[in-house]
Amino acid sequence: MQHDDVIWDLIGSKQFCSYKVKTKTKNFCRNEYNTTGLCNRQSCPLANSQYATVREEKGRCYLYMKVIERAAFPARMWEKVKLSECYERALQEIDENLIYWPRYYRHKCKQRFTKITQYLIRIRKLTLKRQRKLVPLSRKVERREKRREEKALIAAQLDNAIEKELLERLKQGTYGDIYNFPIHAFDKALEKQDEESESEAEEEDDEEGEDEDKGRREFVADDEIEESDLSDFEDMNNLKVSDEEEGDSSEEEEETEEEMEGSPGAKSKGKTPLKGPVRKKRPYVEIEYEQETEPAPKSKAS
């Protein structure tokens, strides 16, 4: 008894205890025989000659007891009693083994035993479910993949590829009759390709029967395009489902025409009317000019 107090006096607060873990509010005890895990006068296995605890090994629980009679024989100090698998019977065994012991040890041992059985049950349940397999990532490989992905993205030029593909599909006629664009400009585009396309163009001409445009293509091109383009835009307006999409299309024009970014003042809010000859082959900027009258100077009012 004297011994215990002296020991606690030293390791409890005054001097060093290697099992003690200090945190802001509490002290913990890392000793594996400690029942509660806290660093207290009553829970310290070093400072109590009579001590009991419950520990589990490979799924079986054992009751460990230490009495003062064996304090001189460290090899035999802890008496190990196997507890039954059944929960109630194990509790009774604890009671039987710790009969005449102070209430504190009985209570704490039973508490610890309960906690241990609960976590053992949980382990068994979890192993039946699907386990998450952790695959280690190699940092070097991840960085390399990331870099390669960025470069591939740049090389892909996605917007251009998508636009090209869509135009291809339009040319091949997968869209049928939804979009009607002027025929002779179509022909011009087709003539640039092989002779086969030319014959197709002739067929198309025959079908549509616009013979006038054939001869006069080169000279009257501008005017013709203007009118038919206007009709086009009207057609496209008919195609659009709601007014909102007009806003969308004007936004698209703002976004996709790169020159527009340079001239913020030229953004058009609504439908952009065509002004001047439309040069088909070059990217063009549509600019609205507003004639503003000078607002009357305020001094006039007074």
Place this chain on the structure above:
Amino acid sequence: RYEKLIQEPVDNGSVEESESAGSSFPPTFSLSTIKNKQRRHLMFMKLKQEKRKQKLELRKKRKKERDALGDKAPPKDVPKTIENQRVYDETTVDPEDEEVAFDEGTDEFSAYFNKLTNPKVLITTSDRPRGRTVRFCEQLATVIPNAHVYYRRGLALKRIIPQCVSRNFTYLMVINEDRKVPNGMVLCHLPDGPTAHFKVSSVRLRKEMKRRGKDPTEHHPEVILNNFSTRLGHSIGRMFAALFPHDPHFVGRQVATFHNQRDFIFFRFHRYIFKNEKRVGIQELGPRFTLKLRSLQKGTFDSKFGEYEWVHKRHEMDSSRRKFHL
């Protein structure tokens, strides 16, 4: 001051002359034998400058020659790109190959391509998905028509698959999540079709996209598959194509693109409008992500006993920078 340092007599050969001016270095001279770091660095800089000068002279000479020849100049060399230098893959598909056509007529997607089945997709995640993954799944479900999102409550995939088959699903898509971010996708074609496992990266949800349009409508989008050239690429391409219904609604003007570049598959979802027959404007809606194929398995998802058609083996397949598999 540094020049003076260099002009001191040094054991390692003459330091005054540069290489191009008829240097008097012993032939076994190399920069790495100079122990002094500053001097070594200076020598290296000099070497680089000399090389750059030579290169510039060469370029000027060539340009002069080319200008002198005028029209008769030989055409410019095509610059080397990784795509140009790609190692030729024996399994590259020739468009007229009959064997490939025959195979594709009888593989697991033939039912779809013969218009016998309509796609019906089940999208789910790994256990306990976080917000980002959930939102990603929802957006995917808007992009893919006839897609249903179900919450995975710890169910085993092997048990889900027969249930899906009985309810006429054609695809099972599982988005795997790690640290609150989607990072993997398992795409399983259902009536015992192939299972592909992808690594997902660079996921951008709709609200993170700049200058995006409105939400996608219910119209069936068109599908664009770019650059799937090998046999493996072809089968993956068909897998993606079978996700979407046959008849794209052209009225909706929506297009979903799977673009393969250097084994990375970029997914984009756009709305297009034809301004005239030469120009089309596209506006990105919808999520975007990149996929990289990790393995292709013959049957449905079975990690233990599955028969793998193709597995990405890093040490064998990543050794050459010019070799791609898709």
